[in-house]
Every structure is written in structure tokens, then in C-alpha cells.
Amino acid sequence: xxxxxxxxxxxxxxxxxxxxxxxxxxxxxxxxxxxxxxxxxxxxxxxxxxxxxxxxxxxxxxxxxxxxxxxxxxxxxxxxxxxxxxxxxxxxxxxxxxxxxxxxxxxxxxxxxxxxxxxxxxxxxxxxxxxxxxxxxxxxxxxxxxxxxxxxxxxxxxxxxxxxxxxxxxxxxxxxxxxxxxxxxxxxxxxxxxxxxxxxxxxxxxxxxxxxxxxxxxxxxxxxxxxxxxxxxxxxxxxxxxxxxxxxxxxxxxxxxxxxxxxxxxxxxxxxxxxxxxxxxxxxxxxxxxxxxxxxxxxxxxxxxxxxxxxxxxxxxxxxxxxxxxxxxxxxxxxxxxxxxxxxxxxxxxxxxxxxxxxxxxxxxxxxxxxxxxxxxxxxxxxxxxxxxxxxxxxxxxxxxxxxxxxxxxxxxxxxxxxxxxxxxxxxxxxxxxxxxxxxxxxxxxxxxxxxxxxxxxxxxx
Amino acid sequence: xxxxxxxxxxxxxxxxxxxxxxxxxxxxxxxxxxxxxxxxxxxxxxxxxxxxxxxxxxxxxxxxxxxxxxxxxxxxxxxxxxxxxxxxxxxxxxxxxxxxxxxxxxxxxxxxxxxxxxxxxxxxxxxxxxxxxxxxxxxxxxxxxxxxxxxxxxxxxxxxxxxxxxxxxxxxxxxxxxxxxxxxxxxxxxxxxxxxxxxxxxxxxxxxxxxxxxxxxxxxxxxxxxxxxxxxxxxxxxxxxxxxxxxxxxxxxxxxxxxxxxxxxxxxxxxxxxxxxxxxxxxxxxxxxxxxxxxxxxxxxxxxxxxxxxxxxxxxxxxxxxxxxxxxxxxxxxxxxxxxxxxxxxxxxxxxxxxxxxxxxxxxxxxxxxxxxxxxxxxxxxxxxxxxxxxxxxxxxxxxxxxxxxxxxxxxxxxxxxxxxxxxx
Numbered sequence: 001x002x003x004x005x006x007x008x009x010x011x012x013x014x015x016x017x018x019x020x021x022x023x024x025x026x027x028x029x030x031x032x033x034x035x036x037x038x039x040x041x042x043x044x045x046x047x048x049x050x051x052x053x054x055x056x057x058x059x060x061x062x063x064x065x066x067x068x069x070x071x072x073x074x075x076x077x078x079x080x081x082x083x084x085x086x087x088x089x090x091x092x093x094x095x096x097x098x099x100x101x102x103x104x105x106x107x108x109x110x111x112x113x114x115x116x117x118x119x120x121x122x123x124x125x126x127x128x129x130x131x132x133x134x135x136x137x138x139x140x141x142x143x144x145x146x147x148x149x150x151x152x153x154x155x156x157x158x159x160x161x162x163x164x165x166x167x168x169x170x171x172x173x174x175x176x177x178x179x180x181x182x183x184x185x186x187x188x189x190x191x192x193x194x195x196x197x198x199x200x201x202x203x204x205x206x207x208x209x210x211x212x213x214x215x216x217x218x219x220x221x222x223x224x225x226x227x228x229x230x231x232x233x234x235x236x237x238x239x240x241x242x243x244x245x246x247x248x249x250x251x252x253x254x255x256x257x258x259x260x261x262x263x264x265x266x267x268x269x270x271x272x273x274x275x276x277x278x279x280x281x282x283x284x285x286x287x288x289x290x291x292x293x294x295x296x297x298x299x300x301x302x303x304x305x306x307x308x309x310x311x312x313x314x315x316x317x318x319x320x321x322x323x324x325x326x327x328x329x330x331x332x333x334x335x336x337x338x339x340x341x342x343x344x345x346x347x348x349x350x351x352x353x354x355x356x357x358x359x360x361x362x363x364x365x366x367x368x369x370x371x372x373x374x375x376x377x378x379x380x381x382x383x384x385x386x387x388x389x390x391x392x393x394x395x396x397x398x399x400x401x402x403x404x405x406x407x408x409x410x411x412x413x414x415x416x417x418x419x420x421x422x423x424x425x426x427x428x429x430x431x432x433x434x435x436x437x438x439x440x441x442x443x444x445x446x447x448x449x450x451x452x453x454x455x456x457x458x459x460x461x462x
Numbered sequence: 463x464x465x466x467x468x469x470x471x472x473x474x475x476x477x478x479x480x481x482x483x484x485x486x487x488x489x490x491x492x493x494x495x496x497x498x499x500x501x502x503x504x505x506x507x508x509x510x511x512x513x514x515x516x517x518x519x520x521x522x523x524x525x526x527x528x529x530x531x532x533x534x535x536x537x538x539x540x541x542x543x544x545x546x547x548x549x550x551x552x553x554x555x556x557x558x559x560x561x562x563x564x565x566x567x568x569x570x571x572x573x574x575x576x577x578x579x580x581x582x583x584x585x586x587x588x589x590x591x592x593x594x595x596x597x598x599x600x601x602x603x604x605x606x607x608x609x610x611x612x613x614x615x616x617x618x619x620x621x622x623x624x625x626x627x628x629x630x631x632x633x634x635x636x637x638x639x640x641x642x643x644x645x646x647x648x649x650x651x652x653x654x655x656x657x658x659x660x661x662x663x664x665x666x667x668x669x670x671x672x673x674x675x676x677x678x679x680x681x682x683x684x685x686x687x688x689x690x691x692x693x694x695x696x697x698x699x700x701x702x703x704x705x706x707x708x709x710x711x712x713x714x715x716x717x718x719x720x721x722x723x724x725x726x727x728x729x730x731x732x733x734x735x736x737x738x739x740x741x742x743x744x745x746x747x748x749x750x751x752x753x754x755x756x757x758x759x760x761x762x763x764x765x766x767x768x769x770x771x772x773x774x775x776x777x778x779x780x781x782x783x784x785x786x787x788x789x790x791x792x793x794x795x796x797x798x799x800x801x802x803x804x805x806x807x808x809x810x811x812x813x814x815x816x817x818x819x820x821x822x823x824x825x826x827x828x829x830x831x832x833x834x835x836x837x838x839x840x841x842x843x844x845x846x847x848x849x850x851x852x853x854x855x856x857x858x859x860x861x862x863x864x865x866x867x868x869x870x871x872x873x874x875x876x877x878x879x880x881x882x883x884x885x886x887x
Contacts, residue, residue, distance in 0.1 A: 384718020
């Protein structure tokens with residue numbers, strides 16, 4: 001039976017277990033003189049039965065569904081005659097896809113070698129057997145869990161404490177999922193990155209100035225070695241992020257100052273949500289806008305003043321990205337400006353300073369650490385942004401500081417290297433994970449520093 | 463005394479300059495807001511300008527003579543004959559009724575290219591389903607070719623008409639005059655999946671894909687996020703591990719979304735061998751991505767429940783878990799819902815991680831389940847925006863309008879919920 005069908009079935013069984021245990025607890029309580037003589041309300045006996053029924057069954061189901069694919073693949077490969085065992089992961093995936101195509105009926109068994117056709121039939125039987133075993137095991141676990149809980153409905157057992165402990169553990173697991181996600185990210189990039197550095201030395205990756213990951217199909221082809229120097233990607237990322245910050249910081253900061261110090265309540269209550277809309281617009285929309293409107297516009301304007309601009313200029317991507325992060329800068333600056341105590345403001349005004357002097361000479365210096373933290377957060381957002389640059393910046397890794405030329409970024413390369421079919425062990429694919437690792441480390445550092453600054457600053461005035 | 467008056471003099475003299483500075487500073491602030499709002503307005507206007515024609519389709523209505531001789535077909539129930547028959551000939555004949563001047567083979571070919579490439583199979587399907595119609599003349603509404611459609615929609619812009627030959631342009635003008643070519647609301651957009659031809663492409667497949675993906679995301683992220691928030695606010699002991707969890711959540715909220723795509727690729731697809739391009743994997747990746755948002759806003763909602771409620775419940779003998787389940791969570795629910803809806807709206811617009819787990823494939827069929835290959839609305843927009851035909855650019859903008867409508871209504875719902883249900887203590 002399919003996983004998709006087993007899941008609701010287990011939930012139905014849990015509901016049944018709930019009902020049965022509920023009735024059972026009332027039945028147990030009746031001769032004693034009503035449910036007041038139970039240690040817990042019938043609800044808790046019932047909930048305990050439902051939990052006993054569902055949780056072990058779901059764990060078994062998840063584990064089986066998670067690993068059955070890999071296990072079956074291993075077994076199928078092992079049934080192949082020894083001389084046709086794959087000697088690389090790439091070859092293995094090729095053979096496996098052939099086998100599964102035959103098994104799915106997309107490929108005629110007559111067109112493939114005999115051992116592949118044999119393996120396909122093994123795959124078929126394994127799959128159906130695995131599904132049967134899985135269904136049987138999951139249902140068995142569910143029913144026996146429910147039965148166990150049913151037998152334990154007794155007036156002396158406090159089911160409420162059991163239920164509450166279990167729930168608390170579930171809550172803990174949910175919170176710990178965040179740690180698990182981080183660990184998953186770290187491990188998923190670390191393994192491939194290490195494999196990548198076995199092929200390409202880390203010094204070349206970090207310090208070489210040319211990037212062309214296209215490795216040739218044949219070994220004897222010219223330029224069969226790809227070049228994996230991350231510097232042009234990094235300068236490209238920095239160029240676009242710098243342009244974005246040049247737009248976002250003044251616009252965001254000044255609008256935050258205006259809204260918090262000058263604007264009337266009515267202006268503030270309409271302008272603020274509209275500004276925040278900028279943060280809610282999907283990045284693919286910004287990418288569309290940058291690639292199809294802003295970039296051609298910049299090219300035309302540059303042509304009018306006699307400059308030559310690429311149709312995928314860094315300027316277009318940077319400008320639009322800057323608009324996108326305006327709300328990050330403005331809402332974070334707004335927070336820190338409002339956190340500056342009113343007494344400082346009043347003191348400055350009482351000495352005869354104008355509002356702008358108060359702002360520039362008193363509030364701004366006091367809020368500066370927090371504002372810098374906000375800018376760092378915005379910078380990390382700009383570095384990690386993908387869709388705008390994928391659509392509006394180019395693929396060519398130019399080492400340039402000219403905003404009218406086309407540059408590429410770390411995120412663009414990750415996306416282009418991993419979109420579509422890829423072999424899992426080529427240096428090209430692995431390099432994307434190394435780039436991912438680099439991106440993760442850089443954004444993590446920026447975030448940690450920024451959060452530290454913001455927190456420290458907040459404590460100052462609390 | 464004289465010293466004081468001279469200081470007052472200095473201040474008075476500088477006043478004008480200082481007031482000018484004040485006004486300038488105020489102006490800068492207004493300018494900044496104006497720039498941001500103007501950018502937003504330009505974005506909207508540009509998209510509506512580019513996309514409004516995506517909601518219009520161009521059709522060519524013809525009286526097609528289903529003549530057996532013309533099609534070399536005398537038995538539509540025979541599959542062999544059906545595959546050999548010529549369904550273009552009757553369409554050309556019908557067009558010639560209106561454009562008698564097209565006589566040479568070359569002209570006829572150009573005439574045929576006014577229609578989309580699915581026109582012949584439309585006739586074929588009609589005959590296959592209704593064999594009795596053979597020999598009659600049927601009025602059929604065909605979708606026009608993308609180039610014709612662009613020409614008709616942008617008649618005033620010569621940039622878009624160059625793809626039609628002058629002869630074809632003249633014919634289209636004649637057909638327009640006769641009312642054979644007409645424009646109407648583009649129902650194709652909302653009833654089909656992707657296609658190689660802009661006129662036949664729709665966003666239904668992407669909408670259903672988005673819906674399935676969002677259901678998975680919601681089913682995972684909402685309960686897990688609330689449970690995590692409840693744990694951290696109500697049960698977590700003050701220790702290193704709790705701090706570690708909090709640091710992790712705060713950092714995950716700022717991790718670039720494409721990194722979550724790498725995680726999905728390496729763990730869900732690589733390690734667990736799950737299929738590519740399916741809503742389940744996409745939904746799981748987006749759930750991990752939205753979890754921090756939901757946890758952070760749910761924690762804020764839980765924090766805002768006053769301690770007096772907890773103390774009162776504990777005072778009448780409720781256990782800690784009962785306090786949480788019976789009082790804190792119901793009271794914090796509006797805030798939690800608001801945060802979750804905003805998180806889901808973010809997930810709905812997310813593209814980058816889905817590219818990496820293969821949801822960019824060209825998929826014609828509308829997905830029927832969580833394990834079918836699918837694409838989502840933002841990815842579909844990305845695919846169309848990178849296509850070269852003008853028709854796809856229109857569709858991409860139309861898709862953006864639909865996506866923004868969804869997102870704005872989700873955010874409006876969140877705001878309404880907050881206004882409606884929020885309680886001030």
C-alpha cells in the first residue's frame with residue numbers, strides 16, 4: 001500500500017483507538033461509581049490510546065519510507081552479475097534509471113541487456129513486497145500499540161501524566177527540529193564540499209581568478225579542465241550587493257527617520273504598510289521587473305549618453321535588489337530610532353536644537369550601532385538573494401567593477417549548476433555545494449555579528 | 463552683558479541657515495519615501511501594462527468543411543486512417559473562403575500559419591469523438607498563432623508585427639474586418655497547464671501545483687511551529703541547549719532560501735531517494751524555510767498572553783499542560799494564525815529552493831496528487847519570463863498578477879484576522 005494511503009489509515013486507526021479507550025474507561029469506572037473514581041478523565045485514557053496507536057506506527061512508516069528506496073536499489077544492484085557491477089556512482093545511477101525505466105514499462109525489455117531486464121523484474125517484486133511488508137508492519141504496530149493502551153485503562157493509572165509527558169516530548173522534538181535543520185544544512189554541504197576539495201585544491205578555489213565550471217564531455221577535448229576560482233563570483237556578488245545597499249540604505253534610513261520623527265499619524269499609518277509591501281513581493285516578480293524593464297531601460301539610457309551597457313548589467317540587478325531591501329533597512333532603523341529614549345530627544349530640543357539637529361547629532365549617534373546591525377542584516381539578505389540575479393544578472397564570470405557590465409554571483413552559479421539533470425560526482429556539481437557552503441558561512445557570520453550588535457545595543461537602553 | 467547679547471546675535475544670525483537645513487532634511491525624508499513608493503507604483507504599472515493582454519486570447523472562427531476527399535478519410539473510427547489523414551487541408555479551404563487571393567502552395571502555407579499548431583489536432587479530435595460529422599461543415603473556434611495574436615493585440619506597436627510577413631499582416635487585417643479573427647477573455651489561461659505555444663499555455667497546472675505544495679507546507683510547518691513556540695515559551699528549562707535552539711532558529715530565519723534548496727537536494731532527494739519535482743519534497747523544503755517565521759511570531763503571540771490568565775488557571779488546579787492547551791494556545795491563536803498566514807504567503811512566492819529540487823521541469827499535465835511531477839506559480843513565471851516569445855512574457859505578467867492577487871489576499875486576511883480577533887490586555 002502506498003505511503004500516501006497508509007498515513008490517513010493510521011490516523012483513522014488512532015481515532016478508533018481513541019473511541020474504544022474512551023468507552024473502556026467509562027466502563028471501568030461505572031462499577032466504581034462514576035468517572036470521579038478514575039485517576040484521570042476518560043479523555044486522557046482515550047488520548048493516551050490514540051498516541052500509543054499513532055506515534056510508533058508513524059515512526060515505523062517514516063523510517064521505512066525514508067530508506068526503502070536506497071535499500072531496494074542496493075539489493076537490485078547486488079543481484080546483477082559481478083562483471084556488470086557499476087564502478088562509480090554515476091554509472092550506478094545510469095544503470096538504476098535504466099532498470100527503473102524497464103520496470104515502469106517506459107523501455108522495452110528487449111532493447112536492454114538480459115541482466116538489466118532481470119534486475120527490472122527483481123525491482124518490481126521487491127517494490128511490491130516492500131509495500132506489502134510496510135503496510136503489514138505499520139498496521140501491526142498501530143493495532144498492538146492501541147491494544148496495549150487499551151489493556152492499561154485502569155483506575156489506578158494516571159493517564160493524564162502519561163499524555164502530558166508525551167506531549168511535552170513532542171513539543172521538545174519540534175523545537176529541536178531547528179537544530180536538526182541547521183545540522184542538515186551543514187552536513188549536506190560539508191560532504192560534497194570535502195569531495196570537491198579532493199579534486200580542486202582549496203587554494204585554487206579561494207584565490208584563482210577564473211571561473212568556468214563547464215568540464216568537457218571527453219577527456220581529450222580542449223579545455224577539459226574546468227576553472228574553479230571563486231574570486232570573480234565574489235566580486236560580482238559584492239558589486240551587486242554594494243549597489244543594492246547604496247540604494248537601500250539612504251532611502252530606507254531617511255524614510256524611517258521621516259516616518260518616525262516628522263510624519264503625521266495618518267501619513268505614517270498608510271505609508272508604513274505600503275513600504276512593507278515591498279518586502280512581501282515575491283523575488284521572482286522583482287527579477288522579472290529587473291530583467292524585462294529596468295535592464296533594457298538602463299541599456300537605452302546608457303546608449304543615449306554614449307556608454308555601452310550590457311543588457312544584463314549589474315546596475316539593473318543591484319537597483320532592483322536595493323528597492324527590495326528598503327523595507328528591511330527602514331523597519332529595523334525605525335525600531336532602533338524608536339528605542340532611543342525620549343528623554344534624550346527632549347533634552348536636545350530643550351537646548352534649542354532643531355529637529356534635524358537633534359536627529360543628526362543626538363539620536364543618530366545613539367542609534368548607530370543598531371542601524372549598522374540592520375544594514376548588515378540587509379547585506380546578508382542581498383548576498384543570499386537568488387531570483388533577481390538569476391533573471392537579471394548574467395552567467396559570465398567577469399572580474400570587473402563596472403556596474404554597466406554583466407557579472408555573475410555565487411547564488412546564480414549555484415542555481416545554474418544544479419538546475420536540470422546533473423551527475424552527482426562531477427566537479428561541476430560538487431562545486432555548487434562548495435559555493436553553498438561559502439554562502440552559508442558568509443551570511444551566517446554577517447547575521448551573528450548583526451544580531452550581537454543589535455542585542456548589545458538594545459540592552460544599553462533597557 | 464554685551465557678551466551675552468553678542469551670543470544671542472550669533473544665534474539669531476544662524477537661525478535662517480539652520481531652518482533651511484531643517485527644511486532640506488525634511489525634504490530628503492519625503493524624497494526617500496517618494497522614491498520607494500514610486501518604485502512600487504512603477505513595478506505595478508509595468509506589470510499591469512505588460513500583462514493585461516495576457517488575459518485576452520485571439521481566436522479565428524472558421525466554417526470548416528469536413529470533406530472526406532479533402533482529408534483522405536472516409537472512416538473516422540479507423541485509427542490508421544485517422545493518423546494518415548490531412549486535417550490541415552479543410553482549414554486552409556475554410557480560410558480561402560475569406561482570403562480568395564491565396565492560391566499558390568506557398569501562400570497556402572503562410573495562410574495555415576495564422577493558426578496555432580494545435581488547430582489540426584483539434585479537427586482530428588472533433589472527428590474522432592463525433593464520426594457522424596464527416597461530410598458536414600462545422601463552425602470551429604481556433605486559437606490564433608502566437609504571432610498573429612501579438613500582432614492583433616499590439617497593432618499600434620510596429621516592434622511586434624515584424625514577425626508576420628506583409629502578406630500575412632494584410633490577411634489578418636482583412637480577417638479582423640470580417641470578424642473572423644476576434645479577441646475574448648482568455649479562459650485557456652485558467653484551464654490548462656504549460657505548453658510550448660503561448661496561446662495554448664495556462665497557469666492551472668502551476669496553481670494546482672502551488673496549492674498541493676502549500677498544503678504540505680501548512681500541514682508540517684503550522685503544527686510543528688506552534689509546538690516549538692509553546693515549548694520554548696512555556697516548558698523550556700533555562701539551559702545551554704535551549705539557548706542553542708534559540709540561536710539556531712534566529713539564524714535559520716536569515717539563511718538564504720537557496721541554501722534550503724541544497725538541503726532538500728542533498729537530504730530528501732540524495733539521502734532518502736525521494737522523487738524530484740514533486741509537491742511533497744517542495745512542501746517539505748518550504749516548511750523548513752517558513753518554520754522560523756512561524757515560530758518567532760507564535761512566540762510573540764504566546765508572550766502577549768498575560769501571566770494573570772496562567773496564574774488563575776493554575777490557581778484552580780490546572781496542570782501546566784492544561785494551562786497551555788486550554789488557555790494559552792486558544793488566546794494566542796489569532797497571533798499564531800496571522801504569523802502563519804504571512805509565513806505561508808512568503809512560501810507561496812518562493813522560487814529559488816524549488817529550482818534546485820527540480821520543480822522547473824516542463825510539465826503539461828495538471829498534477830493530480832502529491833507525488834505527481836508539478837511546478838508552482840512563481841517557477842512558472844520564471845520559466846515564461848526567460849522564454850523569448852512575446853506571448854510568454856504576457857503570460858508571465860498575467861501570472862504575476864494572479865500570484866500577487868493571492869498574496870495580497872492572504873496578507874489582507876492576516877490583517878483582518880489580527881484586527882478582528884486581537885485582544886488588548
